[in-house]
Amino acid sequence: MTAAPLTPRWDAQRSFDELGRPLHDVTFCVVDLETTGGSVADGDMITEIGAVKVRGGEVLGEFQTLVNPHTSIPAFIAVLTGITNGMVADAPPIGAALPAFLEFAAGSVLVAHNARFDVGFLRHFAREQDIAWPDFEVLDTVKLARHVVGRDEAPNHKLSSLARVFRAGTTPNHRALADARATVDVLHGLMERLGGLGVQTLEELQGYSSKVASAARRKRHLAEHLPHAPGVYLFRDDSARVLxxxxxxxLRRRVRSYFTASEKRTRIGEMVQIASSVSGVECATPLEASVRELRLIAEHKPPYNRRSRHPEKVTWLKLTREPWPRLSLVKRVLDDDADYLGPFSSRAAAESSLAALHEVFPIRQCNDRFGHRPQRTACVLAEMERCLAPCDGSVDPQTYAAVVRQLRDTLLTRPDDVVDLVHARMSALAEQERFEEAAHHRDRLADFVRAAARTQRLTALTGCPEVVAARREDDGRWAVHVVRHGRLAAAGVIPAGADAVAYVEGLRASAETVLPTIGPTPAATAEESERILRWLESPGVRLVEVVGEWACPVQGAGRHATTLLTTTVGA
Incomplete structure (x- = not known):
């Protein structure tokens, strides 16, 4: 992508979700429950709820209530917690206690020691009482402690053990509020330790894992120069090779996560060990970042990227222009007036589509070159009535041409003939309980329909000299993209208070010049054009200007794609 046209910056205030929420700004609600037993599945009930709300190390409020379980508290539970049947006799039922707690916890991140237990009980009774459960984020201090506190410090990760490690001001005693207070001190102790390791946001805290090697953790400074903005990042080794x-x-938050969070992909963990620098390319919009990523991957072919490294390695299905046209698989589109379907990212999918078409259209499959006169004996396909056999004069040029016209119409506009015939064969095979064969036909048909729909959508966009579209982003401003012949030529965000018309005209004037390409080939890679199409078709996008005609066939392959891809074959 050219450097000049695409860089009006996204300089407005971004959401907390994009920036990462600093821990000192997050409100935590630390909750603890006492219950009649360990499982809601066994009918156990809540007997007490205790919670402490904190932010930035300061206690904002506390919540405590006993709960009438409307069942007898087992004797050993009464001894453990000190909560007796008499104590809960006049307490509110869960139907009254739970809404009060949810009101107290609203807008907080829920924290619990073994959150699966406490939050599990709360969610269960919310469902049982038909109370809407807020979309809480949840943090489990047990899981976090397992990555921070070693066996040399504590024999286990029980709350009582951790309270001693972090010198909690409250000793846990199996009463809800006291245990919640102790959990607050444990949470703050864990956060203090992790702060020294570069964990500064809620997102980093949630994703923290001790599995990150210390050598990788020491590299977190590599992200500090990157901006809080959308863009592309490139990891490099000592020789500046892109990894x-x-x-x-x-950019900054994402790159920092490689050094502070658990990376489950072995290859990426290995890459981080090798990396010695990270550079960033700031982009005006997420779509521009996505496109730049594809182009940079294709340029550098980094060894640790699995996808998009070889956009040139595609296959096209070609309907030739010659006296007796045929279908063939080729690597590129030529300026030869032939018709093309694709591109296919794998040769196997191209071969599958080719087979689906040969099932319906009995055109020749040989590679022989001959004129209008027959030259040899027909092959076995002709004997099986799967080829019209122009080679031995079994078909006249006009009849053969009519079949080819029908095939061309199937490729370019209306695939109904292939869909209907293959569906009929699938139904016949299913009736005979030959389900594997029917599924094989379905998969061939799906490959063809996907390819036809893709070709029709790409051809429509590629044929337009220019499409200008805009969408209002989360910050209220409009992101604008200029697309020429299927290639992103410019991207920007209209600054607050700016003249929108003048800004768009300036963006168009400075956009990259893009020349049309041969046939359905996009001026970019097919993957780039498809990403642009997904954005253009996303909710809220408005077309500002369309130069040329942007339309897909009404009877095209797209109308079959969704139905076909969800079709099952079986008894």
Missing amino acids: YIGTSRD
Whole structure:
């Protein structure tokens, strides 16, 4: 992508989700429950709820209530917690206690020691009482402690053990509020330790894992120069070779996560060990970042990226222009007036589509070159009535041409003939309980329909000299993209208070010049054009200007794609 046209910056205030929420700004609600037993599945009930709300190390409020379980508390539970049947006799039922707690906890991140237990009980009774459960984020201090506190400090990760490690001001005693207070001190102790390791946001805290090697953790400074902005990041080794390329709505936060969170992909963990620098390319919009990522991957072919490294390695299905046209698989589109379907990312999918077409259209499959006169004996396909056999004069040029016209119409506009015939064969095979064969036909048909729909959508966009579209982003401003012949030529965000018409005209004037290509080939890679199409078709996008005609066939393959891809074959 050219450097000049695409860089009006996204400089407005971004959401907390994009920037990462600093821990000192997050409100935590630390909750603890006492119950009649350990499982809601066994009918156990809540007997007490205790919670402490904190932010930035300061206690904002506390909540405590006993709960009438309307069942007898087992004797050993009464001894453990000190909560007796008499104590809960006049307490509110869960139907009254739970809404009060949810009101107290609203807008907080829920924290619990073994959150699966406490939050599990709360969610269960919310469902049982038909109370809407807020979309809480949840943090489990047990899981976090397992990555921070070693066996040399504590024999286990029980709340009582951790309270001693972090010198909690309250000793846990199996009463809800006291245990919640102790959990607050444990949470603050864990956060203090992790702060020294570069964990500064809620997102980093949630994703923290001790599995990150110390050598990798020491590299977190590599992210500090990156902006809080959408863009592309490039990891490099000591020789400046690009190792890995990725994209994010927030460059600094995403790159920091490689050094502070658990990376489950072995290859990427290995890459981080090798990396010695990270550079960023700031972009105006997420779509521009996505496109730049594809182009940079294709340029550098980084060894740790699995996808998009070889956009040139595609296959096209070609309907030739010659006296007796045929279908063939080719690597590129030529300026030869032939018709093309694709591109296919794998040769196997191209071969599958080719087979689906040969099932319906009995045109020749040989590679022989001959004129209008027959030259040899027909092959076995003609004997099986799967070829019209122009080679031995079994068909006249006019009849053969009519079949080819029908095939061309199937490829370019209306695939109904293939869909209907293959569906009929699938139904016949299913009736005979030959389900594997029917599924094989379905898969061939699906490959063809996908390819036909893709070709029709790409051809429509590629044929337009220019499409200008805009969408209002989360910050209220409009992101604008200029697309020429299927290639992103410019991207920007209209600044607050700016003249929208003048800004768009300036963006168009400075956009990259893009020349049309041969046939359905996009001026970019097919993957780039498809990403642009997904954005253009997303909710809220408005077309500002369309130069040329952007339309897909009404009877095209797209109308079959969704139905076909969800079709099952079986008894």
